Amino acid sequence: MAKKIGLFVAGAAALLVLLFHLVALVGLAITLAILYYAFKKCLKAPSTFGKVVWALIGCAALVASASNVPALIALVAAYVLYVVYKQWSGVKGERVVSESDDPFVNFEKQWAELQKQY
Template identity: 35%
Template sequence: MKKFLYFIGGAIAFIIALSLLGPMIGLLFSGLLVAAGLHYYTKSTSVFGKIMSGTVALIGFLTAASNIPAFIGLIAIVALYYIAKNWKKESNIVEATVSDDPFTNFEKEWAKLSK
């Protein structure tokens, strides 16, 4: 039942992330504008260069802040990561039971008798 719920949650998160791929690309572009603006702001020596690169960084920040669907898509990607991580963790659990009862370990006992 737990795997079924993980599957349903993962499918929903995947569909949300896929449908919001366009806004996430826009958010990436906005982040690149912010990074470029801040980079050139620190490298600039003139006042005009600092004003222009600060303006570019401000425009990038405002477009990134107004891009709410992209943040929802990022949350869906994080949810997909945690679902995949828990899915693998649950599938790796193996209970090792050692029993001396010959009826539960029939193959092992048969191999001993066949030798």
């Protein structure tokens, strides 16, 4: 029960951080899209002037992407939320596995019985 409460608190905190930094995350996505587009255009530009212009646009987008710290915090929060979700679905409750539920214990017992017969 304590593990589920801890997961809930961690998940709630990560969700709040993600929601507060959602606009920064959208800004990061836009600047990364501009960077990708500028890189593709720079490679396909026929003139040197065009390559320089697209490289400058790409550098500006790279600086804008790298300086977007709140978006990086939002990415970390999204990862924490993912881990909490995986851990939450992995917790089946506080039930203790008895000997009869464990397939390996049953196998060992049956194997010992077979050994006694032969």
